[in-house]
Amino acid sequence: MWHIHVFPHTxxxxxxxxxxxxxxxxxxxxxxxxxxxxxxxxxxxRKIPIKKIDDVTARQVTFSKRKSxxxxxxxxxxxLCDAEIALIVFSPGGKLFDYGSSSMQKVIERHILRSxxxxxxxxxxxxxxxxxxxxxxxxxxxxDRTRExxxxxxxxxxxxxxxxxxxxxxxxxxxxxxVYKAKxxxxxxxxxxxxxxxxxxxRNEICSVQRHEHEQGQLFDTSLTLGLPFPAGSK
Amino acid sequence: MWHIHVFPHTxxxxxxxxxxxxxxxxxxxxxxxxxxxxxxxxxxxRKIPIKKIDDVTARQVTFSKRKSxxxxxxxxxxxLCDAEIALIVFSPGGKLFDYGSSSMQKVIERHILRSxxxxxxxxxxxxxxxxxxxxxxxxxxxxDRTRExxxxxxxxxxxxxxxxxxxxxxxxxxxxxxVYKAKxxxxxxxxxxxxxxxxxxxRNEICSVQRHEHEQGQLFDTSLTLGLPFPAGSK
DNA sequence: CTAGCTATATATAAAAC
DNA sequence: TGTTTTATATATAGCTA
Numbered sequence: 357m358w359h360i361h362v363f364p365h366t367x368x369x370x371x372x373x374x375x376x377x378x379x380x381x382x383x384x385x386x387x388x389x390x391x392x393x394x395x396x397x398x399x400x401x402r403k404i405p406i407k408k409i410d411d412v413t414a415r416q417v418t419f420s421k422r423k424s425x426x427x428x429x430x431x432x433x434x435x436l437c438d439a440e441i442a443l444i445v446f447s448p449g450g451k452l453f454d455y456g457s458s459s460m461q462k463v464i465e466r467h468i469l470r471s472x473x474x475x476x477x478x479x480x481x482x483x484x485x486x487x488x489x490x491x492x493x494x495x496x497x498x499x500d501r502t503r504e505x506x507x508x509x510x511x512x513x514x515x516x517x518x519x520x521x522x523x524x525x526x527x528x529x530x531x532x533x534x535v536y537k538a539k540x541x542x543x544x545x546x547x548x549x550x551x552x553x554x555x556x557x558x559r560n561e562i563c564s565v566q567r568h569e570h571e572q573g574q575l576f577d578t579s580l581t582l583g584l585p586f587p588a589g590s591k
Numbered sequence: 592m593w594h595i596h597v598f599p600h601t602x603x604x605x606x607x608x609x610x611x612x613x614x615x616x617x618x619x620x621x622x623x624x625x626x627x628x629x630x631x632x633x634x635x636x637r638k639i640p641i642k643k644i645d646d647v648t649a650r651q652v653t654f655s656k657r658k659s660x661x662x663x664x665x666x667x668x669x670x671l672c673d674a675e676i677a678l679i680v681f682s683p684g685g686k687l688f689d690y691g692s693s694s695m696q697k698v699i700e701r702h703i704l705r706s707x708x709x710x711x712x713x714x715x716x717x718x719x720x721x722x723x724x725x726x727x728x729x730x731x732x733x734x735d736r737t738r739e740x741x742x743x744x745x746x747x748x749x750x751x752x753x754x755x756x757x758x759x760x761x762x763x764x765x766x767x768x769x770v771y772k773a774k775x776x777x778x779x780x781x782x783x784x785x786x787x788x789x790x791x792x793x794r795n796e797i798c799s800v801q802r803h804e805h806e807q808g809q810l811f812d813t814s815l816t817l818g819l820p821f822p823a824g825s826k
Numbered sequence: 827c828t829a830g831c832t833a834t835a836t837a838t839a840a841a842a843c
Numbered sequence: 844t845g846t847t848t849t850a851t852a853t854a855t856a857g858c859t860a
Contacts, residue, residue, distance in 0.1 A: 401851040419672035437654035446675040521774040
């Protein structure tokens with residue numbers, strides 16, 4: 357495989373070297389005819405570091421451009437993926453720009469619902485009609501969540517189809533895997549801590565350390581049950 | 592100074608990038624005639640229309656990618672231009688993602704201040720103490736339930752102790768067992784139904800039954816995948 | 827779902843209007 | 844500020860692991 361590189365970014369690959377030469381030779385002679393050959397453009401668009409732009413004018417221009425880009429992206433994401441989105445932007449000058457995929461208010465309220473921190477504030481002010489509506493929504497969502505969790509607990513499985521059971525099982529299995537991994541990580545960490553302690557202790561205290569290890573026996577048993585190779589160097 | 596390399600030995604140097612571009616463009620158009628080109632080419636990254644993506648998997652992937660892009664842009668705009676920004680996104684599945692350049696709440700409050708619509712609404716009804724209490728309770732319970740389910744899903748496991756992880760694993764494992772059993776029962780039942788149908792049918796229709804069985808192939812595959820050996824992590 | 831990859835599509839810095 | 848142009852930087856669709 358042969359490559360034609362037009363630095364710095366473009367690479368074109370060809371299977372035959374001869375072929376590449378011929379192609380390029382032709383291209384070169386054609387290119388020489390071009391007027392573009394004789395133009396000399398300057399290069400622009402440097403990469404900028406992500407920190408506050410010092411120059412005021414440049415900052416404003418960038419703000420304007422990037423803001424419109426951001427809103428466009430938000431709109432697109434909402435449309436493409438059927439997501440509910442709220443975007444609020446205050447310019448440095450204090451001007452407000454916003455976008456809400458459905459109703460700004462609905463999205464914000466939904467957000468507040470999820471945030472315990474905001475709960476106090478919510479209690480202070482008077483909830484609106486919409487909040488009460490959301491109360492019903494929350495109630496419904498809660499019921500759904502409860503049913504889902506029952507099924508995750510392996511209850512109420514009668515009504516499910518084979519396919520649904522299959523999905524449930526896969527979900528549980530992957531959850532189990534993650535939990536297992538977390539446990540193993542935790543386990544390895546604990547082993548590390550124990551080893552460190554052991555090294556630091558003077559010889560005449562080793563005994564008590566060993567007792568301590570024994571108390572943690574379950575920890576070791578667990579690892580063995582799961583087929584973990586015993587960590588190298590541990591005693 | 593730009594270079595065009597025809598590897599490994601031939602190098603053309605050009606003074607302007609335009610030269611290189613034109614030369615390359617010609618080379619490329621010639622190259623396109625080559626069968627070698629067509630053999631290896633695979634076209635990717637088509638432009639997509641901005642409307643809801645039908646395919647569920649693709650939608651999820653796109654959501655994930657674009658979401659991170661959107662949050663990145665928001666962060667950048669906030670940093671570059673010293674703007675106050677709040678971004679709230681609910682996935683189609685109801686999961687919440689948010690970003691606030693300062694405090695989410697501060698930005699939202701500032702937004703609400705600016706919105707006359709909200710001011711009117713806020714002046715309206717005050718719910719009773721009872722409703723507020725229930726609402727808060729429900730909200731709290733919902734949050735708890737959500738956290739619990741996340742853990743059942745194998746997320747947010749960092750804070751848990753080894754013992755808690757162990758319990759979680761046991762719980763998942765027994766759930767998995769129940770689901771597995773339910774599935775096997777379901778499976779056996781379906782097999783029974785199929786057999787019964789087969790017996791009832793006259794001989795000359797056996798053929799079609801077999802075709803039917805074939806269409807249900809996944810059911811059998813499923814059972815094989817699943818069955819045996821017992822699901823990972825089970826004891 | 828997370829993570830990379832490649833080729834393309836988009837966003838955007840700079841400059842000029 | 845708004846737009847357009849240009850050349851580059853970045854985002855991301857479709858795949859794959």
